[in-house]
Amino acid sequence: MDLWYTEKQTENFGITAKIKETLHTEKSEFQDIAMLDTLQWGKMLVLDGMVMTTDKDEFVYHEMIAHVALNTHPNPKKVLVVGGGDGGAIREIVKHPSVEKAVLAEIDGRVIEVSKQYLPQIASELTGNPRVDVQVIDGIKHVQENKNEYDVILVDSTEPVGPAVGLFARDFYQAIFEALKEDGIMVAQTESPWFNQELIRRVYKDIAAIFPVTRLYTVSIPTYPSGLWSFTMGSKKYDPLHVDEAKLFDPPNTKYYSPSIHKSIFRLPKFVEELLK
Amino acid sequence: MDLWYTEKQTENFGITAKIKETLHTEKSEFQDIAMLDTLQWGKMLVLDGMVMTTDKDEFVYHEMIAHVALNTHPNPKKVLVVGGGDGGAIREIVKHPSVEKAVLAEIDGRVIEVSKQYLPQIASELTGNPRVDVQVIDGIKHVQENKNEYDVILVDSTEPVGPAVGLFARDFYQAIFEALKEDGIMVAQTESPWFNQELIRRVYKDIAAIFPVTRLYTVSIPTYPSGLWSFTMGSKKYDPLHVDEAKLFDPPNTKYYSPSIHKSIFRLPKFVEELLK
Numbered sequence: 001m002d003l004w005y006t007e008k009q010t011e012n013f014g015i016t017a018k019i020k021e022t023l024h025t026e027k028s029e030f031q032d033i034a035m036l037d038t039l040q041w042g043k044m045l046v047l048d049g050m051v052m053t054t055d056k057d058e059f060v061y062h063e064m065i066a067h068v069a070l071n072t073h074p075n076p077k078k079v080l081v082v083g084g085g086d087g088g089a090i091r092e093i094v095k096h097p098s099v100e101k102a103v104l105a106e107i108d109g110r111v112i113e114v115s116k117q118y119l120p121q122i123a124s125e126l127t128g129n130p131r132v133d134v135q136v137i138d139g140i141k142h143v144q145e146n147k148n149e150y151d152v153i154l155v156d157s158t159e160p161v162g163p164a165v166g167l168f169a170r171d172f173y174q175a176i177f178e179a180l181k182e183d184g185i186m187v188a189q190t191e192s193p194w195f196n197q198e199l200i201r202r203v204y205k206d207i208a209a210i211f212p213v214t215r216l217y218t219v220s221i222p223t224y225p226s227g228l229w230s231f232t233m234g235s236k237k238y239d240p241l242h243v244d245e246a247k248l249f250d251p252p253n254t255k256y257y258s259p260s261i262h263k264s265i266f267r268l269p270k271f272v273e274e275l276l277k
Numbered sequence: 278m279d280l281w282y283t284e285k286q287t288e289n290f291g292i293t294a295k296i297k298e299t300l301h302t303e304k305s306e307f308q309d310i311a312m313l314d315t316l317q318w319g320k321m322l323v324l325d326g327m328v329m330t331t332d333k334d335e336f337v338y339h340e341m342i343a344h345v346a347l348n349t350h351p352n353p354k355k356v357l358v359v360g361g362g363d364g365g366a367i368r369e370i371v372k373h374p375s376v377e378k379a380v381l382a383e384i385d386g387r388v389i390e391v392s393k394q395y396l397p398q399i400a401s402e403l404t405g406n407p408r409v410d411v412q413v414i415d416g417i418k419h420v421q422e423n424k425n426e427y428d429v430i431l432v433d434s435t436e437p438v439g440p441a442v443g444l445f446a447r448d449f450y451q452a453i454f455e456a457l458k459e460d461g462i463m464v465a466q467t468e469s470p471w472f473n474q475e476l477i478r479r480v481y482k483d484i485a486a487i488f489p490v491t492r493l494y495t496v497s498i499p500t501y502p503s504g505l506w507s508f509t510m511g512s513k514k515y516d517p518l519h520v521d522e523a524k525l526f527d528p529p530n531t532k533y534y535s536p537s538i539h540k541s542i543f544r545l546p547k548f549v550e551e552l553l554k
Contacts, residue, residue, distance in 0.1 A: 012295040016291050039288070039289035040287060040289040040290035194499050220497065220504060220505040227497060227504015228499065228504060254547055256548065258550070263541075264541035264542075265544075267538045267541035269337070269496075269538065270531055271532045
């Protein structure tokens, strides 16, 4: 029997992946959680019918949400991840020797548990690392309650529907600004430049109204809608384009990030550049 | 009735697109040709079951196969496209004022005719432009029969199966080297860095054994396998990384290429960079 998982990424377009088996499904307090074993991508975590991460291409998203900000800040010590229950961003953050504490604020404890069980190489740092503080809490509330606390905050959210809507709101970016230290940096995942142009435009404008430095970069993620994904950075002081590439920390065991692409990812295809004007 | 076109890009993964209608299908002397009208991407040309181009994202492939080489060569006058019967590469080439003659060598005249009928904005320069010479011929033979003739040769091929196998062979790159003038440049489309790693590795090695300068660059094409696509450049003299971006020609009406990305596209994700070692 041939089983295929098909995800409609838009009303009229999608991807389809042959599966060996469905390893797990549940309805948590917040969302539908599924773990599929696919032939092309290995294990695949699906939340509310949208691919979150897979064994084979997870390195792109996790490296690229983390290292660009951490290598723009000269000395990041305390880092917060909002969302990101699979642990991939945390795994990359703790590669930086300067980091003393990486806090995970994930609202859905079940995502953490399912990831630990089925994606151990992604969730590897969620247990037993004294520098990692895993909290099952509302990340928005946590950000609101902390002032002048973090060097870097990463918004590793699901799509802007359901529990994640508040993570794309201007009020939230303002709260992040206040939760950051005076030279702090934020990065948020901001969807596909092909399919989410209005969202990218709005988020960029919102962040640019709050942070002195605002930059957008893109990466290739084959299991995400359109294969092209964007991240938006807001920075109080440091500009990712002003770093000295030759002096950047080269995080170990990466497959996508290297200091040599740190600046080039900000050179955008013309249609993406024009979204930001 | 909901109709979906599903393309298996690999044995275990594919894309699926909702279609309004099938506008045309035929079996030409060389391949199956289909023109679909899709809701997401507009009209879609499919050859032997593989998406070749669509209304909405064609600009990426056509701009990026053409402008990088044409802006690396300081004065390209005579340009050859092998394949490329839809006319998109030709449309971009003739934007360069230095170009006196752009020759299209397409083996399948039916691709040209179907494109003229259904993709008029892509095929726009295939009729009535005295600088364009459309020939329904075997591009391999044409390359073999011409020596020291072209400034730039673009290999705008289908996938390396069926009629296009010879377009990925080392002998062919050697023939291109000889068909180019002493400072000529070639660019070939070389598939997905996610799905075609052995091919990329081999072609890069073959071209590097013939040309003094060999470079690989990548672009985002959502309807192509994995969404990330590679092009390999072989150059007898000029290095695309040594141009002065500030002095590059800015081709009109582009949506992807701009002089500001001319160099950055050569900065590769680490796993792609490592294919070339």
